[in-house]
Amino acid sequence: NFHDIPLNFFLGPDHWHKLYPIAKGKNQSPIEINSKDVHYDPSLLPWFVGYDPVGARTIANNGRTCKVVFDDTFDRSGYGPLTGIYRLRQLHFHWGSSNDHGSEHIVDGVKYAGELHLVHWNPKYSNYAEALRKYDGVTILGIFLILAHNIPVLLKRFLFYLIKGKEAPFSNFDPSILFPKSWDYWTYHGSFTTPPCEECVTWILLREPIVISPDQVNFSWTLVSLLSCLGVGPRGQGG
Ligand SMILES: N/C(=N\S(N)(=O)=O)N1CCCC1
Numbered sequence: 415n416f417h418d419i420p421l422n423f424f425l426g427p428d429h430w431h432k433l434y435p436i437a438k439g440k441n442q443s444p445i446e447i448n449s450k451d452v453h454y455d456p457s458l459l460p461w462f463v464g465y466d467p468v469g470a471r472t473i474a475n476n477g478r479t480c481k482v483v484f485d486d487t488f489d490r491s492g493y494g495p496l497t498g499i500y501r502l503r504q505l506h507f508h509w510g511s512s513n514d515h516g517s518e519h520i521v522d523g524v525k526y527a528g529e530l531h532l533v534h535w536n537p538k539y540s541n542y543a544e545a546l547r548k549y550d551g552v553t554i555l556g557i558f559l560i561l562a563h564n565i566p567v568l569l570k571r572f573l574f575y576l577i578k579g580k581e582a583p584f585s586n587f588d589p590s591i592l593f594p595k596s597w598d599y600w601t602y603h604g605s606f607t608t609p610p611c612e613e614c615v616t617w618i619l620l621r622e623p624i625v626i627s628p629d630q631v632n633f634s635w636t637l638v639s640l641l642s643c644l645g646v647g648p649r650g651q652g653g
């Protein structure tokens with residue numbers, strides 16, 4: 415619940431280590447990617463994904479972001495190129511108060527307007543909580559967002575429709591429809607970017623950003639979120 419987040423969280427990253435010592439670890443995310451320091455690794459495989467749209471369960475506004483939760487009780491959705499198939503658990507967005515910042519990772523000094531994160535965990539562990547304690551427990555797919563003019567206002571409006579702290583049914587959604595054309599990626603080993611900050615994350619960051627335009631946000635998301643709040647959400651063929 416929004417109010418359960420300890421005050422420490424709101425005091426910002428410099429204070430997180432008081433509750434989460436790992437926040438001062440050596441593999442903390444986000445990082446800045448400098449193209450001149452990136453090494454090509456021929457052993458890395460192209461990555462693939464197979465999301466079952468029926469796996470989407472709810473959409474919620476936790477007061478800080480919009481989060482879509484998926485059914486991760488069995489191998490319904492997964493992706494590589496890591497060892498084994500990781501299960502999609504949730505996706506969420508990061509954005510700023512204007513289009514010149516908002517992403518968590520920075521590329522050659524560029525802050526994108528936002529960043530979409532798809533959080534997956536390794537089912538070789540018995541559950542998500544155990545996966546958080548393992549080096550190869552979690553992988554997060556990060557996609558940079560370029561927002562057309564005045565999108566932050568529209569995103570805030572979208573969040574407004576998802577009444578703060580309210581969760582609404584949401585299904586029949588395949589996140590891969592949001593993916594860019596190129597699936598070229600950078601990868602590194604890091605952590606969650608907010609508490610608990612565990613260093614259990616293999617990051618896969620797509621080099622090509624996606625562009626979100628007002629009509630997309632203003633119409634589809636708002637409509638979907640409104641319908642979700644009213645419990646009407648997209649379901650199967652019924653739409
Ligand atoms: N920081 C996080 N995800 S992120 N921004 O690193 O993808 N999370 C914290 C709790 C569950 C996900």
Ligand SMILES: [Zn+2]
Pocket residue numbers: 506507508531607
């Ligand atoms: Zn995130």
